[in-house]
Amino acid sequence: MNDPDFSRCIRDAGGRVTAARLAVLRCLAAAEEPLTPDEVLEHLTQTPGHVPDRVTIYRAIDWLSAHGLVRRLATVGRAARYEPVEDREAHAHFQCRRCGQTRCLPAPSPPLPALPPGYVAERVELVIHGLCAACRAGENA
Amino acid sequence: MNDPDFSRCIRDAGGRVTAARLAVLRCLAAAEEPLTPDEVLEHLTQTPGHVPDRVTIYRAIDWLSAHGLVRRLATVGRAARYEPVEDREAHAHFQCRRCGQTRCLPAPSPPLPALPPGYVAERVELVIHGLCAACRAGENA
DNA sequence: GGAGTTTTTGCCATTTTATTGCATTTTTAC
DNA sequence: GTAAAAATGCAATAAAATGGCAAAAACTCC
Ligand SMILES: [Mn+2]
Ligand SMILES: [Mn+2]
Ligand SMILES: [Zn+2]
Ligand SMILES: [Zn+2]
Numbered sequence: 001m002n003d004p005d006f007s008r009c010i011r012d013a014g015g016r017v018t019a020a021r022l023a024v025l026r027c028l029a030a031a032e033e034p035l036t037p038d039e040v041l042e043h044l045t046q047t048p049g050h051v052p053d054r055v056t057i058y059r060a061i062d063w064l065s066a067h068g069l070v071r072r073l074a075t076v077g078r079a080a081r082y083e084p085v086e087d088r089e090a091h092a093h094f095q096c097r098r099c100g101q102t103r104c105l106p107a108p109s110p111p112l113p114a115l116p117p118g119y120v121a122e123r124v125e126l127v128i129h130g131l132c133a134a135c136r137a138g139e140n141a
Numbered sequence: 142m143n144d145p146d147f148s149r150c151i152r153d154a155g156g157r158v159t160a161a162r163l164a165v166l167r168c169l170a171a172a173e174e175p176l177t178p179d180e181v182l183e184h185l186t187q188t189p190g191h192v193p194d195r196v197t198i199y200r201a202i203d204w205l206s207a208h209g210l211v212r213r214l215a216t217v218g219r220a221a222r223y224e225p226v227e228d229r230e231a232h233a234h235f236q237c238r239r240c241g242q243t244r245c246l247p248a249p250s251p252p253l254p255a256l257p258p259g260y261v262a263e264r265v266e267l268v269i270h271g272l273c274a275a276c277r278a279g280e281n282a
Numbered sequence: 283g284g285a286g287t288t289t290t291t292g293c294c295a296t297t298t299t300a301t302t303g304c305a306t307t308t309t310t311a312c
Numbered sequence: 313g314t315a316a317a318a319a320t321g322c323a324a325t326a327a328a329a330t331g332g333c334a335a336a337a338a339c340t341c342c
Binding site: 072106118 | 249262263275277
């Protein structure tokens with residue numbers, strides 16, 4: 001995804017194309033892992049270009065999330081993590097219980113369980129908990 | 142699960158059997174849904190018997206979690222949610238995007254996706270996002 | 283059952299993460 | 313370029329969780 005695409009996504013969603021939204025969306029798309037709002041700020045701080053206020057990042061993420069351009073993952077950590085929706089396949093995530101790392105996994109869409117009457121499913125999320133390679137190696141360190 | 146069982150679980154895990162741990166464990170086991178620490182406090186407040194301090198509830202939950210008697214779920218909300226481990230089958234959870242309700246679903250264990258080398262899976266969690274019956278009905282309210 | 287030891291608790295302060303209010307700035311439509 | 317609407321920055325505030333420490337409770341051993 002290149003920048004013209006991002007601008008277009010934002011405009012198509014009915015919002016104004018602003019430096020903050022573009023920066024956040026670009027940052028999340030460039031990241032290999034889902035990021036927290038503070039991690040987004042950190043990345044943008046270390047990158048040439050406009051660095052929005054932390055609150056603006058929160059609001060940009062909220063807007064992008066409300067308009068289906070990014071999604072918030074279910075996490076065990078304290079901070080929310082977001083990833084771009086893009087046109088990728090649905091995929092699972094791994095969460096390390098020791099270091100908190102969250103990474104994307106290639107994974108088949110799991111089957112949807114039966115829901116109670118009246119309930120509507122919109123998304124299925126698969127989270128694998130465990131130890132990452134580094135943490136497993138150094139667990140007794 | 143009755144109280145002697147709870148006491149025994151705690152003792153077997155190598156901890157002291159305290160009013161707070163018993164109350165928290167009993168509360169989570171009696172609840173039909175996973176609860177946040179504050180919800181646990183609320184329940185205990187509305188129940189005859191000892192009401193521990195909020196911080197004590199956090200610490201009791203942490204201890205129970207560290208010793209495998211309760212588990213923390215991956216959630217999209219801000220507060221953590223816990224449920225008793227007990228001897229139930231692994232099951233999925235539904236999360237309503239409007240009211241935040243989190244409820245247990247009967248569901249088959251999804252297949253474990255392939256992990257990167259060195260990674261170890263310890264638990265698989267399936268989260269269904271959508272609208273609950275009440276929120277679906279009143280979405281335009 | 284009571285003294286001694288260790289663990290746990292309650293309270294207060296603090297941290298982390300996120301939200302709100304409002305004046306100023308930016309974006310967009312014309 | 314101007315005007316209207318939307319987004320931003322900054323300060324204040326809220327929500328959720330954690331840390332320090334003295335007092336209280338649980339356990340062990342007799
Ligand atoms: Mn991902
Ligand atoms: Mn459950
Ligand atoms: Zn790790
Ligand atoms: Zn609902």
